[in-house]
Amino acid sequence: MRDLRDDTRAGFLDTFGREPVGLWTAPGRVNLIGEHTDYNLGFVLPFAIGLRTAVALDPRDDRVVRVASALSEEVAEIHLDDLHPEMLSGWSAYVFGVVWALGEFGADLAAVPGFDAFIDSDVPIGAGLSSSAAIECAVAVALNDSWQLRLDRRTLAAVGQFAENHAVGAPTGVMDQTASLLGEHGAAVFLDCRSGTSEIVPMHLAEAGLEILVIDSGVSHEHATGGYADRRASCDLAAQTLGIASLRELTEADLPDAATRLDPVTLRRVRHVVTENQRVLDTVALLRQEGAAAIGDLLDASHRSMRFDFEISVPELDLAVETAQSNGAIGARMTGGGFGGAAIALVPDHAVSHLRAAIDGAFAEHGFGQPDMFLVHASHGAIREE
Numbered sequence: 533m534r535d536l537r538d539d540t541r542a543g544f545l546d547t548f549g550r551e552p553v554g555l556w557t558a559p560g561r562v563n564l565i566g567e568h569t570d571y572n573l574g575f576v577l578p579f580a581i582g583l584r585t586a587v588a589l590d591p592r593d594d595r596v597v598r599v600a601s602a603l604s605e606e607v608a609e610i611h612l613d614d615l616h617p618e619m620l621s622g623w624s625a626y627v628f629g630v631v632w633a634l635g636e637f638g639a640d641l642a643a644v645p646g647f648d649a650f651i652d653s654d655v656p657i658g659a660g661l662s663s664s665a666a667i668e669c670a671v672a673v674a675l676n677d678s679w680q681l682r683l684d685r686r687t688l689a690a691v692g693q694f695a696e697n698h699a700v701g702a703p704t705g706v707m708d709q710t711a712s713l714l715g716e717h718g719a720a721v722f723l724d725c726r727s728g729t730s731e732i733v734p735m736h737l738a739e740a741g742l743e744i745l746v747i748d749s750g751v752s753h754e755h756a757t758g759g760y761a762d763r764r765a766s767c768d769l770a771a772q773t774l775g776i777a778s779l780r781e782l783t784e785a786d787l788p789d790a791a792t793r794l795d796p797v798t799l800r801r802v803r804h805v806v807t808e809n810q811r812v813l814d815t816v817a818l819l820r821q822e823g824a825a826a827i828g829d830l831l832d833a834s835h836r837s838m839r840f841d842f843e844i845s846v847p848e849l850d851l852a853v854e855t856a857q858s859n860g861a862i863g864a865r866m867t868g869g870g871f872g873g874a875a876i877a878l879v880p881d882h883a884v885s886h887l888r889a890a891i892d893g894a895f896a897e898h899g900f901g902q903p904d905m906f907l908v909h910a911s912h913g914a915i916r917e918e
């Protein structure tokens with residue numbers, strides 16, 4: 533097993549020819565339930581995972597920022613006086629975008645020094661585990677410390693989202709950054725995206741003999757384009773048509789009335805969001821009252837809703853979910869923004885190896901590429917490591 537911190541420090545030394553002053557990491561996340569509800573100001577229940585992105589950083593004595601990543605040959609460079617979000621592109625937009633967004637949230641960018649940074653990651657890219665939030669949050673905490681900004685974690689989450697929305701151009705919600713910054717060992721983060729308040733909800737998986745298996749379909753998605761933005765636009769339009777600030781205003785009791793005012797496709801999009809919000813609330817209540825073994829039906833229902841109402845699943849994810857459900861999983865659903873990425877299965881620990889073999893077999897039978905599978909455990913949020 534490689535050591536992410538050692539490799540990141542070594543990458544910094546190789547690239548910039550000196551030692552970094554510090555090293556920070558931020559985790560990817562798995563969303564237990566609550567998909568496409570964040571930008572509708574609803575409820576989400578993600579948890580931070582053990583896979584992390586690291587940034588090693590050292591200040592410079594001029595106003596230049598240089599960033600490199602183990603994933604790219606390019607050393608991207610910008611001057612702090614020339615930060616314009618519309619001019620950023622490629623992977624470095626996630627880093628420079630955070631620098632710019634910190635300025636929008638109160639940092640005095642005219643008064644800070646430049647820096648060199650090297651980034652490495654164990655979070656698979658584009659797999660729906662939010663490598664994007666991991667890189668944003670690692671950079672955000674690194675600069676918050678280095679520049680002594682004293683921004684709190686909720687603000688840093690908003691900074692990451694702002695960067696992703698306006699510098700990268702992906703209209704994503706604040707769920708991923710919240711999980712990456714507020715996550716705690718063994719627990720999920722229950723976030724109300726309207727009030728911005730969050731609660732830590734212990735999952736007690738180990739005590740219940742349960743594991744969460746991630747099945748990465750290998751189908752890659754792009755949030756800046758295509759389906760995700762399209763779904764978000766449908767939700768915004770539905771809220772406008774119904775004369776409400778966001779779909780969060782609706783409950784299931786409002787759906788019959790909405791049906792008379794929306795076209796059938798938009799109604800299904802709305803129904804997903806409304807029922808998914810309720811499933812998040814139900815999941816939190818069950819975790820607290822009965823334990824994780826009781827939430828399987830909610831995971832299954834969430835997948836059906838994404839498959840048939842929100843239409844963001846793909847055949848590989850449906851196959852992973854169905855195979856999991858019929859091979860010992862308590863519940864399963866695709867997770868993340870959809871159109872590819874990963875599914876999760878909640879599974880008794882003794883059934884994990886059987887389930888993995890069943891999924892391998894099913895994918896081979898359907899002529900799909902072998903999925904990457906791994907267990908995830910709820911982990912702590914972004915920290916300074918050294």
Ligand code: ADP
Nearest residue numbers: 601603623653657658659660661662663664667
């Ligand atoms: P996801 O968040 O599901 O992994 P996204 O499309 O939202 O997928 O974000 C992936 C993008 O984030 C990559 O294409 C790249 O531009 C950027 N990125 C994430 N991690 C890194 C990294 N370690 N180095 C460079 N770029 C990264």
Ligand code: MG
Nearest residue numbers: 662663664665
């Ligand atoms: Mg992402």
